[in-house]
Amino acid sequence: MTASRVISPREPAGTVHPEGIITRYTLNERLNHWFAALTYLYCLITGLAFWSPYMYWLAAIVGGGPTARFWHPWFGLAFTVSVFLMYDMWHRDMRTTEADKQWSKDVEYYIKNEDEKLPPIGRFNHGQKIFFWLMLYGIILLLISGIGLWFVESIPWSLHWLRYLAVTIHVAAALATIGGFIIHVYMGTAMVRGGFTSIIRGEVSTAWAKTHHRLWYEQVTGDTSTKK
């Protein structure tokens, strides 16, 4: 098997190649995804270190407590930028459709791997869409509360309830994103085979597209022969 690439970095997502390959993610989409992943992971490791004395050792693997404290907000800002870029790239594909609503009602089949009982869906399924919006709103809350934690001394004593509010929101939003993150990583690596490769190499097979995102497959290939 040759290592030569079928897809090219500049072609839009959804480009179909005669080799049975479809471009799922452009180079920019992949770069941004991994930038987001690394910055989020850094925030997660350092944040968990501050969260619990039993996880304080995590700070040691990123250079110690003071270093972790110094960089956590800056990596948080970088992650925010990345999420906003992601919004710019993907928000059109992330709108909830009628098919998504039906898909969510039938999510039980998705969980049980009985995908043939699910309605066909587009480029992203409803779970992915919910994760996208969770991260977007999550990072907005994390940003606002994080700035409060960053400069906590500048919050005057007369408004000291804001200090407590900042910590509450930051923790709640972090936990919500962590929940989504666990499922996201599981789905992308273990459960949906080919998904992990697609966000690295940018390509999927036509069969993969047809199995997991039939509407998207039909839309990009023009092949409606599988319509029920």
Added chain:
Amino acid sequence: MSQATLSIRQISGHAGAAPGENVERDYQVCKLIDTTTCIGCKACEVACLEWNGYTFTDTVFDNSYQTMPETAWNYWNLIKFNEHERADGSITLLMRKDQCMHCADPGCLKACPADGAIVQYTNGIVDFQQQNCIGCGYCVSGCPFDIPKFNPTTKKMFKCTLCVDRVSEGLEPACIKSCPTGCLHFGSKEDMVDLAETRAKQLRENYGIKEAGVYDPAGVGGTGVIYVLHDVNNPEAYGGLPKDPHIPWVVRFWKGPAKWIGNLAMLGGILGVTLHYLRYGPKQVVHDHDLEGEPEQDKNRQDKNNGGRP
């Protein structure tokens, strides 16, 4: 600041008593501030700076005796001047020495995430260990008296140590030593509460100051710094002394139940996806030839499980 060291019983060839002689250190120490005899001379401020090696910082003039609005990372001890209107309409100046209260139940320590950045000694002194401090500022949210202050250059938190380095050598804190009116006292918690109650009684009975009393707030388990106040029912009049201080309930929740709820939720999530994988396994890519029931062929050079790669 320094950890407690050994105390001395005798010294050879030494004129006079040994410093720290007869001082027991297994009791709670306490500083008593009698606001009724404070004259606002700021000698304690100077002594604090001198002993701890800080220099004067710029003061702010705001048409009062107040030299600066609040304590700073390098200014741990500040007299707060408060104009107060008495019930009969006359004006008085309430003066209060503001510093860390050395709470028995310290909110700063409860909030701090860094191993060893804040310690409470058995004698009750709450002390920041700057070498372990990560500068996160959580202690600022935990303290009900707004005491910890941040040094932006070193990114470390500072506050009054109750002169732990002096006390562990059997000396009294520097501020106590400098007070010209004797309004500051230092000793065991028991003795200081006793002295404070006696003074408050004297004020009530001999001076007609009916509301005089001792400020030793139970909400934080009592404090290692206590006040005699003219009006114990109105500590707020002394500039930022809360009537019923306690560790903010949000901080308690955050450092208590929230930890367990959050940790269980995270573990539950990881456990959940693991069990799901063991029960259901990965999703398979469906190939056309599978559907048509044809024998497997290398039509599209696709791997069943790894459908993305040719």
